[in-house]
Amino acid sequence: MAGRELSREERGLFNPAFTALVCTRAVQGYEQQYATVCPLPVAVTAAVMALQPSIRAALPATLRTGLMGWLDANEAVRVAMGLNAAALAAVVRPGLLFALQSDVLRLQDSGLTVAPRALGKTVKGGTEQNTAIQKAAVQLGRWLPSTGSISTVMTLLGVQA
16 A cells, blocks of 8 residues: 555545544444543544454454554564555545544544444444444454553554654
C-alpha cells in the first residue's frame, strides 16, 4: 500500500462512510471495556489495524493476550503497520470527520463517544469482509489500551503519531 494509489476495490472499501463505521466500532469497543470516552488515537489506530487483512488474521482470541508478546509472535504486524499506517490513516481521517459531522461520533471531554442509538451493539449484515473489519475494530478498541498509554502502543507497533 505504501507509495501507491488505492485500487478501485480498495477505494470502495475505504470510503468515508465505511471508515466512519470502522472508527465508530472501535470507539464502541473502547466504551464497552472502559466505560469512558475513547482517546482519538485509539479510534484511528484500531481502524487502521482492522482494515488490514494480515493484522485481522493475527488478532488474538482473547483480550487477556499481552500486546508485547503478541507482537513478538507476530512480527509481520509491525511490518504491516510500518508500511501501511500512514496511507491508511489518510483514508481513515475523512471517515472520522464524516462520523463527527453526521453526529454518529461526538467529541466529549477530549475524547470520542458514540451517539446514543447511533449504532447497534451487534455487528451484522454486509459482506463477510465488512463484518470481519467491524468485529476487529471493536476488539482492537477494547484490547489496544490494555497495554498502557496509546503512545506506548504506537511505539510498540512501530508507528509515529
